[in-house]
Amino acid sequence: MLELDWATLIFQVINFLILIALLYRFLFRPGLQAVEHRRRQVQEMIERAQKEHEEAEALRQELEARLAQVEEETEILLSKVRATASEEAQAILEAARQEAEEILAEARAEAQRERDHALGQYAEEIVNTVLYVSGRLLGPVTPPEVHDALVARLNEHVYQMGQHSEQIQMFRQTLGDRNLTAQVSTARPLTMEQQGQLARTLTALADQHVDLEITDDPTLIAGLRVRLGDTIIDTSLAGQLEQLKERVLSTLEERLTRVRS
Numbered sequence: 001m002l003e004l005d006w007a008t009l010i011f012q013v014i015n016f017l018i019l020i021a022l023l024y025r026f027l028f029r030p031g032l033q034a035v036e037h038r039r040r041q042v043q044e045m046i047e048r049a050q051k052e053h054e055e056a057e058a059l060r061q062e063l064e065a066r067l068a069q070v071e072e073e074t075e076i077l078l079s080k081v082r083a084t085a086s087e088e089a090q091a092i093l094e095a096a097r098q099e100a101e102e103i104l105a106e107a108r109a110e111a112q113r114e115r116d117h118a119l120g121q122y123a124e125e126i127v128n129t130v131l132y133v134s135g136r137l138l139g140p141v142t143p144p145e146v147h148d149a150l151v152a153r154l155n156e157h158v159y160q161m162g163q164h165s166e167q168i169q170m171f172r173q174t175l176g177d178r179n180l181t182a183q184v185s186t187a188r189p190l191t192m193e194q195q196g197q198l199a200r201t202l203t204a205l206a207d208q209h210v211d212l213e214i215t216d217d218p219t220l221i222a223g224l225r226v227r228l229g230d231t232i233i234d235t236s237l238a239g240q241l242e243q244l245k246e247r248v249l250s251t252l253e254e255r256l257t258r259v260r261s
Contacts, residue, residue: 138221138222138237142221142222142237144188146222146223146237147187147188147222147223148194150222150223150224150235150236150237151186151190151194151198151223151224151235153223153235154198154223154224154226154233154235155197155198155201157233157235158201158202158205158233159201161205162204162205168205171205171206171229171231172206172207174229174230174231175206175208175228175229179209179211180202180206180208180209180210180211180228180229181210181211181212181213182198182202182210182211182212182213182226182227182228183213183215183226183227183228184198184212184213184214184215184224184225184226185215185216185217185220185224185225185226185236186214186215186216186217186220186223186224187216187217187218187219187220187221187222187223187224187236187237187238188216188222189216190214195212195214198212198224198226199211199212202226202228205228206228210228219238220236220237220238220239221236221237221238221241222236222237223235223236223237223238223239224236225238225239
């Protein structure tokens with residue numbers, strides 16, 4: 001027959017009850033309190049959101065009512081203005097329009113004068129900058145064929161000079177009988193054939209032997225600049241850009257002169 005150890009059983013029951021009491025006190029009750037606290041917070045947030053929604057709805061309705069009232073008052077005011085508009089008001093509006101047109105025309109004229117003044121003041125600087133940038137851009141991309149063509153053009157130009165007897169006679173008189181050396185600036189090195197052709201062409205022009213003193217000058221971009229006595233012959237791209245600058249400045253000056261007059 002099974003015998004019960006009542007002392008042990010009672011002791012275990014007491015321990016179990018103590019365990020339940022401890023769990024309730026330190027675990028379940030704080031947890032229940034936290035849940036209750038959170039529930040109250042959520043309830044308060046819901047109630048506050050509901051209240052704010054109701055207030056926002058009331059404000060919206062109030063604003064819509066005010067807007068409708070303003071629109072009604074505006075329409076009434078406009079109707080009164082249109083109803084009371086007179087010829088005097090139209091005359092005032094016409095005078096104001098004419099005055100505005102005159103002011104605008106004067107402002108445009110003043111702006112044109114200011115622009116022309118600024119253009120005249122900075123035209124040379126602007127043109128120099130544009131041509132400088134153009135020269136820097138052209139240098140690396142100009143093929144050798146362009147340089148060779150400009151060298152050939154200089155020889156042709158010298159040949160054409162020799163076709164004018166009076167001009168060539170005066171040129172040779174200025175040279176005299178001294179030993180001649182042509183100062184040749186070239187954007188690229190000249191071949192021996194180009195040097196020989198140039199020397200022969202200048203010798204024929206001067207009617208006496210001409211030596212060449214050749215200097216490389218990459219700033220010319222392409223082509224040659226030759227100085228023989230007091231005569232300068234320039235077929236370089238840099239020289240053409242300089243001529244372009246002079247034409248642009250001259251055109252601007254003529255335009256500004258017409259505007260000022």
